[in-house]
Amino acid sequence: MKETTPLKPNAVGLSKKDYDGAPSTLCKGCGHNSIASQIVQVAYELNLKPHQVIKLSGIGCSSKSPAYFLGMSHGFNALHGRMPSVATGALLANHTLKAIGVSGDGDTGSIGLGQFKHLLRRNLRMVYIIENNGVYGLTKGQFSATAEEGLRLKYAGTNPFPPIDLCLEAIVAGCGFVARSFAGDARQVRELLKAALSHRGTAVLDIISPCVTFNNEDDSPKSYGYGTQHEKPLHELGFVPPAEEISIEPLTPGEVRLVELHDGSHLRLRNLEEAYDPTDQMGAIRRLLDAQARGEFITGLLYYNPHRPSLAEVEGLGTPLAQLPPALMRPGPERLEAVLRRYS
Amino acid sequence: MSVLERAQAVLPAPREPIVNDFSIAVATVNGTGSQTANLTLLRSFFRLGIPVHGKNIFPSNIQGLPTWYHIRVSREGYVARKPPDILVAFNPTTAAEDVQGLPAGGVCLYATDLKNLPQRDDLVYYPVPAAELLAGLEVPVKRRPYLANMAYVGALAWMLGVPLETVAEALAAQFEQRPKLVEDNLEVVRRAHAWASENLRKQDPYRIEPMEKTQGLILMTGNEAGALGAVFGGVSVAAWYPITPATSFMDALRGFLSELRRDEAGRPTYAVVQAEDELAAAGIVLGAGWAGARALTATSGPGLSLMAEFMSYGYFAEIPAVIWDIQRVGPSTGLPTRTSQGDVAFAYTLGHGDTKHPILFPSSLEECFEFGWRAFDLAEELQTPVLVLSDLDLGMNHWMGRPFAYPAEPLKRGKVLSAEALEVRGGFARYKDVDGDGIPYRTLPGTPHPLAAYFTRGSGHNEQAQYSERPEDYARLMARLARKFETARRLVPPPAVELHPQARIGVIAYGSTRYAIEEARDRLRERLPLSFLRLRALPIGPEVGEFVAAHERVYVIELNRDGQLHGILRAELPEHAAKLRSLAYLDGLPLTAAWVMARLLEKEEAA
Ligand SMILES: Cc1ncc(C[n+]2csc(CCOP(=O)(O)OP(=O)(O)O)c2C)c(N)n1
Numbered sequence A: 001m002k003e004t005t006p007l008k009p010n011a012v013g014l015s016k017k018d019y020d021g022a023p024s025t026l027c028k029g030c031g032h033n034s035i036a037s038q039i040v041q042v043a044y045e046l047n048l049k050p051h052q053v054i055k056l057s058g059i060g061c062s063s064k065s066p067a068y069f070l071g072m073s074h075g076f077n078a079l080h081g082r083m084p085s086v087a088t089g090a091l092l093a094n095h096t097l098k099a100i101g102v103s104g105d106g107d108t109g110s111i112g113l114g115q116f117k118h119l120l121r122r123n124l125r126m127v128y129i130i131e132n133n134g135v136y137g138l139t140k141g142q143f144s145a146t147a148e149e150g151l152r153l154k155y156a157g158t159n160p161f162p163p164i165d166l167c168l169e170a171i172v173a174g175c176g177f178v179a180r181s182f183a184g185d186a187r188q189v190r191e192l193l194k195a196a197l198s199h200r201g202t203a204v205l206d207i208i209s210p211c212v213t214f215n216n217e218d219d220s221p222k223s224y225g226y227g228t229q230h231e232k233p234l235h236e237l238g239f240v241p242p243a244e245e246i247s248i249e250p251l252t253p254g255e256v257r258l259v260e261l262h263d264g265s266h267l268r269l270r271n272l273e274e275a276y277d278p279t280d281q282m283g284a285i286r287r288l289l290d291a292q293a294r295g296e297f298i299t300g301l302l303y304y305n306p307h308r309p310s311l312a313e314v315e316g317l318g319t320p321l322a323q324l325p326p327a328l329m330r331p332g333p334e335r336l337e338a339v340l341r342r343y344s
Numbered sequence B: 001m002s003v004l005e006r007a008q009a010v011l012p013a014p015r016e017p018i019v020n021d022f023s024i025a026v027a028t029v030n031g032t033g034s035q036t037a038n039l040t041l042l043r044s045f046f047r048l049g050i051p052v053h054g055k056n057i058f059p060s061n062i063q064g065l066p067t068w069y070h071i072r073v074s075r076e077g078y079v080a081r082k083p084p085d086i087l088v089a090f091n092p093t094t095a096a097e098d099v100q101g102l103p104a105g106g107v108c109l110y111a112t113d114l115k116n117l118p119q120r121d122d123l124v125y126y127p128v129p130a131a132e133l134l135a136g137l138e139v140p141v142k143r144r145p146y147l148a149n150m151a152y153v154g155a156l157a158w159m160l161g162v163p164l165e166t167v168a169e170a171l172a173a174q175f176e177q178r179p180k181l182v183e184d185n186l187e188v189v190r191r192a193h194a195w196a197s198e199n200l201r202k203q204d205p206y207r208i209e210p211m212e213k214t215q216g217l218i219l220m221t222g223n224e225a226g227a228l229g230a231v232f233g234g235v236s237v238a239a240w241y242p243i244t245p246a247t248s249f250m251d252a253l254r255g256f257l258s259e260l261r262r263d264e265a266g267r268p269t270y271a272v273v274q275a276e277d278e279l280a281a282a283g284i285v286l287g288a289g290w291a292g293a294r295a296l297t298a299t300s301g302p303g304l305s306l307m308a309e310f311m312s313y314g315y316f317a318e319i320p321a322v323i324w325d326i327q328r329v330g331p332s333t334g335l336p337t338r339t340s341q342g343d344v345a346f347a348y349t350l351g352h353g354d355t356k357h358p359i360l361f362p363s364s365l366e367e368c369f370e371f372g373w374r375a376f377d378l379a380e381e382l383q384t385p386v387l388v389l390s391d392l393d394l395g396m397n398h399w400m401g402r403p404f405a406y407p408a409e410p411l412k413r414g415k416v417l418s419a420e421a422l423e424v425r426g427g428f429a430r431y432k433d434v435d436g437d438g439i440p441y442r443t444l445p446g447t448p449h450p451l452a453a454y455f456t457r458g459s460g461h462n463e464q465a466q467y468s469e470r471p472e473d474y475a476r477l478m479a480r481l482a483r484k485f486e487t488a489r490r491l492v493p494p495p496a497v498e499l500h501p502q503a504r505i506g507v508i509a510y511g512s513t514r515y516a517i518e519e520a521r522d523r524l525r526e527r528l529p530l531s532f533l534r535l536r537a538l539p540i541g542p543e544v545g546e547f548v549a550a551h552e553r554v555y556v557i558e559l560n561r562d563g564q565l566h567g568i569l570r571a572e573l574p575e576h577a578a579k580l581r582s583l584a585y586l587d588g589l590p591l592t593a594a595w596v597m598a599r600l601l602e603k604e605e606a607a
């Protein structure tokens, strides 16, 4: 999709500036900043109404970033690793909100691994972004659980343990939208974000987001240098919103795959390297393990399954629970009497 | 000599009848379904109009360990724990000790297959051939032990004079839709009753006579009452992680919600989530409270420990939440199935830094119900977590109570600004004290107004909710939160005060210990007149200081080792600290009036 002029109001009458947040206090060049600016761009392009969006995060440099986008949306900077539970409560209270969660690899992969896995089991409808830099940024450079085995860092020494692959964890946990991207690949991040916002349940975006202060040596797989040189997209992505007619560039059959998303929008995947099928769960797991073994950095939509209902659907929720009229919250006196009769 | 002959050989002189005033301890093996038999007994007395209360004194185990059920029958209406006069010995491993524990003149009703039962001259023994009574009954082997327990129900019915029709009604009430179960159970009761009438001679003084003291009352557990209260308080999101003794609260809540809370289309107007742990349960509750739904969790000590980080967050970020803590014995996993009031100091300041929470102390079914709904009003009015401290004794045992009063006040949702209100005001500052009561205004996510949004965080913030480490911002914020806590003093339920005109001595207590204290107070009326202040909430209001001021000494009675409430009251009332004395006690069992009387007299003699 072509870039839109930022000052031009979008369909809901907002300019791109209206989607800005407070000025970032993160290091200059931090990958998290580029992701925040893509969220701003996407929200503008998708005509999101800021009051219908909630942004939630845990603790860490990455988790600070919701303050730096969508200033007109309610934000919740939760506790370290505990954003999933807060998001669960918030979306049970009002399942009509669009939720964007931002977390770090420490936040999600260590202290929050339990809540992360359970969020995926419940399939809360939200976009869950992991800004993955392999280190703890905010506490100044310790290894995170996604750091590669044998990685040497100036402050932390050599990492003796194998990494946790959060995309694998997500696929295994039954997540229906799992993608990996690279903060340096703005266009891919943008298209994935758009598709994720249209997904029915939890959409996990594991975005390699280099920490320029503590983990940006060119030989580190989570650095800019490595990412730019080694990124291997599985496909070229193009998001097609539901309002637009789906037009497919005239390509030979087999080259393009259309994935229909929850709200009728589509993701257009043009395969680059192989006939990668993102709807094949076992295939996705195999491909990720394979990439790990070969030290490859693959990006794109890794796994997609639109069929599992979201938590709110499972619970059968109608009127948002936060907006129930008093009459629906407190049954009448005759109901109380009827219950008490059973105990007399 | 046969067992029967030996049991009936020594005939003590007949005694004056003791009517409607005794305690029974039923000792059985955990997991043998004795709960049905015990509840049948309890309900039978209740149906006969006699005040009654049952306490399940059970092990942390599913099957095999000893368990006791204490039933107190009291024509005067006392329901505190009282050591048993009558023992039902159905557990071989504890029988010897159980028998030794009986007072002289007590009764031992025992299963005839028990070996080596201690023989005491000062007891009346009645054998119950439970196994034989089941002969010929067509029931699956699996259900036999359950039915065997009904034998002691029949024998007790004979001994005390409980009409069999009443037992039948009590059984029918328990197995509402399952007539076959009622019939099988009743058959065993009948056989035991008939066997006892033919083979035994009544030698004990205990019996019952119908009264009219329970008419119109209900029989329920505190957890059921609290859960029902929450439903009428509009709880819409509930999250929890299983833990005794809070589990039955959530079981009841789920049941009541599915019955009572659906919209016209039959869709649920609630969501209940069994979380992965208490951290998540607390997070779900805060997330829901932040987004505008009434949310609660129920837990016990170990779970409360895990909730500390979120409660500190909820206090600082000012988010309504309700936490029921059904206290059990600590520290750590402690005695998981025994009762205490050992969480109060921890709960009051749950969290690091300067965190403070309002706490409600229910002491009866009526208060469990009332605080069940009122906790939400308080949490939303004050925009803060509110804890309700119940305990295992109150929560899991069956109590008598008056039918609950329907909430008199409409739901109080606190200072929430709508889009229209924002338009009129031209925006708002999330953490600004506009009204001088320390309570700011909030907006809910989804409010359709460009000025509605704000950022919620657990780190330092200014009045506009922006991140701030400026000393003056932090100091102002903390001072306002302290001011808000002063407002809480006025909003929480005041204590229940009963002054005795001649009393120089006062007692302060809260929760389920009230029953032992009230009984002790009545019995001490002549020797040591007492005034009683029953605390119903923290922070305390001015009544507590006035009460202490009006007495020479005030004893703070509570179920923990260290006198935690005593410590809190001394800190809150430094000018009266010297008058406040601690009477704390903890062994896992509910308080008795005898203990209260003895300790008060002993302390007063020494004073
Ligand atoms: C319970 C708890 N433990 C520890 C911390 C300290 N802490 C703050 S940020 C952080 C690590 C964040 O790392 P990551 O999620 O990878 O985010 P990044 O800063 O790299 O973006 C830690 C351990 C905390 N805030 N809370």
Ligand code: SF4
Residues within 6 Å of the ligand: A026, A027, A029, A030, A031, A032, A061, A062, A133, A137, A138, A210, A211, A212, A213, A214
């Ligand atoms: S320390 Fe690293 S992660 Fe944190 S802001 Fe700086 S570059 Fe980003």
